[in-house]
Amino acid sequence: MGAEVVVEGLTKSFGRQTIWRDVTLTLPPGEVSVMLGPSGTGKSVFLKSMIGLLKPDRGKCVVNGVDVVSCSESRLYETRKLFGVLFQDGALFGSMNLYDNVAFPLREHTRKSETEIKRIVLEKMDMVGLAGAEKKLPGEISGGMRKRAGLARALVLDPEIILCDEPDSGLDPVRTAYISQLLIDLNAQVDATILIVTHNINLARTVPDNLGMLYRRELVMFGPREVLLTSDEPAVQQFLNGSRFGPIGMSEEKDVATLAAEQELADSGHHDGSAEELTGVVPQLQPTPGLPERMGVRRRKDRVMSILHSLPPAAQESIIESLTPEDQQRYGVRPHMATATAAATVPAGHRPSPAPRPPQAGERFQGDLSGVAEIPQSPWRPPHQQGPGGGA
Numbered sequence: 213m214g215a216e217v218v219v220e221g222l223t224k225s226f227g228r229q230t231i232w233r234d235v236t237l238t239l240p241p242g243e244v245s246v247m248l249g250p251s252g253t254g255k256s257v258f259l260k261s262m263i264g265l266l267k268p269d270r271g272k273c274v275v276n277g278v279d280v281v282s283c284s285e286s287r288l289y290e291t292r293k294l295f296g297v298l299f300q301d302g303a304l305f306g307s308m309n310l311y312d313n314v315a316f317p318l319r320e321h322t323r324k325s326e327t328e329i330k331r332i333v334l335e336k337m338d339m340v341g342l343a344g345a346e347k348k349l350p351g352e353i354s355g356g357m358r359k360r361a362g363l364a365r366a367l368v369l370d371p372e373i374i375l376c377d378e379p380d381s382g383l384d385p386v387r388t389a390y391i392s393q394l395l396i397d398l399n400a401q402v403d404a405t406i407l408i409v410t411h412n413i414n415l416a417r418t419v420p421d422n423l424g425m426l427y428r429r430e431l432v433m434f435g436p437r438e439v440l441l442t443s444d445e446p447a448v449q450q451f452l453n454g455s456r457f458g459p460i461g462m463s464e465e466k467d468v469a470t471l472a473a474e475q476e477l478a479d480s481g482h483h484d485g486s487a488e489e490l491t492g493v494v495p496q497l498q499p500t501p502g503l504p505e506r507m508g509v510r511r512r513k514d515r516v517m518s519i520l521h522s523l524p525p526a527a528q529e530s531i532i533e534s535l536t537p538e539d540q541q542r543y544g545v546r547p548h549m550a551t552a553t554a555a556a557t558v559p560a561g562h563r564p565s566p567a568p569r570p571p572q573a574g575e576r577f578q579g580d581l582s583g584v585a586e587i588p589q590s591p592w593r594p595p596h597q598q599g600p601g602g603g604a
């Protein structure tokens with residue numbers, strides 16, 4: 213199973229420019245998470261900070277008990293071996309064929325024989341659908357194949373955590389769908405913790421177990437995918453719909469006058485440029501038939517049900533609806549109970565419309581929804597309730 217990554221109060225500036233501040237989140241072991249955010253919000257900087265390539269000003273990023281922000285160079289070197297990274301452009305060596313590119317970390321960081329290296333390289337190239345392409349040079353293959361080769365290279369040291377920087381960049385929608393499926397299939401096979409940064413909405417809607425968004429130098433939210441996908445936060449809705457109308461502007465947030473002018477345009481029927489008004493939670497991608505079941509999904513179910521009462525009602529409903537009738541019975545929940553409970557706890561005339569604001573990073577939903585779910589014996593506890601060494 214992949215490692216848990218606990219990020220606490222992480223803050224990063226370049227000179228006087230704060231990129232993001234007080235980022236706090238936990239990547240649950242073996243689950244797939246996506247970090248969304250408009251261009252330039254510091255998603256790549258976040259990934260680089262997690263592996264110690266950039267030094268945050270404050271905060272922690274703890275992996276297997278080691279804080280990569282403050283640890284010694286030698287511990288950082290060791291801890292980095294737990295990570296496999298797919299950089300935005302694949303970061304392949306142009307003069308080496310794919311075989312040598314994928315073999316590179318093994319030759320660099322291990323003492324394995326060439327026979328053993330060959331076995332591993334061929335296995336990983338097969339996993340990413342590149343069997344037979346070993347002799348090709350990066351310049352001779354498509355962008356999608358370069359991403360796959362980058363992923364194969366990220367896998368050779370059997371990482372516990374895989375970081376993917378915009379795996380969809382430069383790919384058409386069909387190739388993006390293939391790479392999305394590949395990421396789910398890889399997670400099913402290796403059970404690694406995966407964090408993907410992207411601004412691709414389709415990937416964000418269909419791939420992850422958890423979704424977060426960086427915006428205005430902060431983590432707007434991070435949690436089970438249903439929280440962000442049912443959020444009525446204007447910046448989140450605008451981003452998910454790829455709309456010009458909303459608080460996110462061309463290069464920064466908009467002022468009140470611009471927002472009012474936009475509202476007038478919208479009211480007069482002007483189209484906002486978005487392709488479609490998608491709302492809600494679409495089904496998550498499943499591993500290709502024949503591959504193992506994703507263990508992360510099983511663990512996530514117990515984990516999410518243990519925090520269900522802290523989530524906004526719309527997210528709760530979506531989670532409850534995604535359960536089988538047997539699971540609903542096992543957890544003691546039924547459809548519509550979250551919204552009914554929420555409505556019952558708010559005085560008539562003061563009902564939230566349409567749903568209360570979802571919890572921000574580090575903030576809990578304020579409604580009285582305790583007792584919505586009864587959790588059977590589950591080893592998972594939120595990080596702040598864990599003792600030393602606690603985990604899933």
Ligand SMILES: Nc1ncnc2c1ncn2[C@@H]1O[C@H](COP(=O)(O)OP(=O)(O)OP(=O)(O)O)[C@@H](O)[C@H]1O
Nearest residue numbers: 226231249250251252253254255256257258378411
């Ligand atoms: N080494 C650096 N020195 C100074 N500024 C930097 C450095 N690296 C990144 N930045 C700045 O940090 C900000 C965030 O950059 P980053 O590449 O992380 O954004 P992003 O969210 O990944 O964007 P995109 O989605 O376009 O890839 C940008 O303003 C960038 O110019």
